Amino acid sequence: MVQFINIAHPEQGMSFPQAVVTGLGKGQGLLFPERLETLKDVQGLLEMDFVRRSTIILQHLVGESMAVDTLEGCVERAFNFPLTLKRVSARVYALELFYGPSLAFKDFGARFMAQCLAAFNAAQRTTILTATSGDTGAAVAHAFYGQPTIDVVILYPSGKITPLQEKLFCTLGGNIRTIAIDDDFDACQQLVKQSFDDSELVSTLGLNSANSINVARLLAQVCYYFEAVARLPRGVEPVFSVPSGNFGNITAGLLAFAMGLPAKRMIAATNRNDTVPRFLRSGKWEPRPTVATLTNAMDISLPNNFPRVLELGERHGLELETLLTSFAIDDAETITAVRDLNDTGYLADPHSSLAWKALQDNLADDETGVFLCTAHPAKFVETLSAALKQSISLPAELARVAELQVLSEVMPADYKMLRGFLLEGQRS
Numbered sequence: 001m002v003q004f005i006n007i008a009h010p011e012q013g014m015s016f017p018q019a020v021v022t023g024l025g026k027g028q029g030l031l032f033p034e035r036l037e038t039l040k041d042v043q044g045l046l047e048m049d050f051v052r053r054s055t056i057i058l059q060h061l062v063g064e065s066m067a068v069d070t071l072e073g074c075v076e077r078a079f080n081f082p083l084t085l086k087r088v089s090a091r092v093y094a095l096e097l098f099y100g101p102s103l104a105f106k107d108f109g110a111r112f113m114a115q116c117l118a119a120f121n122a123a124q125r126t127t128i129l130t131a132t133s134g135d136t137g138a139a140v141a142h143a144f145y146g147q148p149t150i151d152v153v154i155l156y157p158s159g160k161i162t163p164l165q166e167k168l169f170c171t172l173g174g175n176i177r178t179i180a181i182d183d184d185f186d187a188c189q190q191l192v193k194q195s196f197d198d199s200e201l202v203s204t205l206g207l208n209s210a211n212s213i214n215v216a217r218l219l220a221q222v223c224y225y226f227e228a229v230a231r232l233p234r235g236v237e238p239v240f241s242v243p244s245g246n247f248g249n250i251t252a253g254l255l256a257f258a259m260g261l262p263a264k265r266m267i268a269a270t271n272r273n274d275t276v277p278r279f280l281r282s283g284k285w286e287p288r289p290t291v292a293t294l295t296n297a298m299d300i301s302l303p304n305n306f307p308r309v310l311e312l313g314e315r316h317g318l319e320l321e322t323l324l325t326s327f328a329i330d331d332a333e334t335i336t337a338v339r340d341l342n343d344t345g346y347l348a349d350p351h352s353s354l355a356w357k358a359l360q361d362n363l364a365d366d367e368t369g370v371f372l373c374t375a376h377p378a379k380f381v382e383t384l385s386a387a388l389k390q391s392i393s394l395p396a397e398l399a400r401v402a403e404l405q406v407l408s409e410v411m412p413a414d415y416k417m418l419r420g421f422l423l424e425g426q427r428s
C-alpha cells in the first residue's frame with residue numbers, strides 16, 4: 001500500500017512501516033505523504049484528550065498500514081509526558097513542549113519513531129547508530145531506552161558538548177552505549193556514514209539511523225499543533241511562530257494546516273543562518289557557510305526538511321505565499337528578547353525567546369499568537385544567566401542527572417576500532 005512517496009523520485013512509493021524502517025528513499029530522497037485530505041469534524045477532535053485525538057490524526061496519515069490499537073499503544077507510550085499552553089500576555093501564548101525526558105520538543109518525534117520501529121521490527125534485532133552534536137542524542141537515547149530488541153550506539157565529539165547535555169544521555173546504560181569521539185562532530189558523522197556504507201556491518205547488525213528526517217518524527221509533531229488550538233478559547237485561529245533550524249517542526253505545522261488545523265498562518269523564525277528567509281524574499285536559494293550562534297540547535301544553513309515545505313505548496317496546493325513568512329533574529333536581538341520576555345514574568349530558553357521576538361514583531365493588532373517553546377530554559381543556564389545577570393537554578397530532575405556517572409567509551413576517530421566495538425557488542 002503506497003502512502004508515502006519519494007519527493008526526489010515520485011515513482012517510488014511505500015507504506016508507512018516501510019517508510020519508517022527505510023528512513024530515506026533512493027537517491028537520498030525525502031519521503032512524504034502522497035495525499036493529504038482534511039480531517040473530518042475538526043471541532044469534535046478539539047474536544048478530545050491529547051492521546052485520543054493524536055491517534056485519530058495519525059491514523060488519518062498512516063491509513064490501514066497499522067492496526068488502530070497498535071497505533072494507540074505507540075501514541076500512549078510515546079506521549080507519556082505533559083505539554084502546556086501558558087498565556088504570557090494579552091494575545092500571546094507559549095506552547096511548552098519540553099517536559100519529556102530530554103527536556104526538548106524532539107522527544108515527541110523520537111519517542112513515536114522508537115515505538116513504531118519496535119512495533120514493525122519486533123522479530124528482528126536492530127542497532128540504531130547515530131551521531132549527535134548535543135540535543136538529538138538525548139531524545140534518541142531516552143526514546144529507545146529499555147527496548148528489548150534494539151541496541152543504540154551514539155557518537156558525539158568529546159568535550160564539545162556541555163557537561164549537562166552529556167549527562168542527559170551518557171548515564172543511562174542498559175541498551176544505550178555512548179562513545180566520546182576524540183574529534184569534532186563532522187568526524188562523528190563521517191564514522192556513521194562509513195558504517196552505513198559497510199554492507200556487511202549493516203546486515204549483521206540490522207543497522208538503522210533513526211535520524212531526524214524519518215517521517216515518523218514529522219507526523220508525531222503534527223499532533224501538538226492541534227493541542228495548542230484545543231487549549232485556546234474556541235474559535236481563535238492563532239498565528240504560530242516556530243524556532244527553525246532543519247525546518248522539521250514548521251513542516252509539521254504546515255502539514256497540520258493542510259489537514260484542517262484552525263490556524264491563521266505560520267512564522268518560521270531563524271537565527272543568522274537565514275537561507276530560508278532570504279529565499280522567501282528573493283526566490284533565490286543561496287546558502288552561506290553556517291555560523292555559530294547562541295541558538296545552536298538552529299545553526300543550520302542547509303535545512304534538510306525544506307523540500308518538504310515546497311512539496312506542500314507544489315503537490316498539495318498550500319498557498320505558501322500567504323501562509324508562511326520567515327524572519328532572521330540575530331544574537332543581540334535574541335538576548336534582548338530573553339530579557340524583555342523575562343520582564344513580563346516568563347523565562348524562556350534562547351530558541352523559544354527568538355520565536356517570541358519574531359511573533360512580537362509581526363503580530364497584527366487583531367491576531368492571537370502562539371510561539372513554540374522547544375527547550376527547557378534550564379538546558380541553557382549559561383546563556384540565560386549571562387543575559388539576565390542572575391543565577392538560574394536547575395530543576396530537581398536535572399540536578400539529579402548532573403550527579404550521575406558518565407558511562408561513555410572514549411575512542412579516536414578510527415573506523416576499524418568503531419567497527420570492532422560494534423561487532424563485539426553484538427556477540428555479548
Ligand SMILES: *Cc1c(COP(=O)(O)O)cnc(C)c1O
Nearest residue numbers: 244245246247248249297374375
Ligand atoms: C532542533 C531544535 C530546533 C529546530 O527544530 P527544527 O525542526 O530542526 O527546525 C529548535 N529549538 C531547539 C531547542 C531544538 O533542539
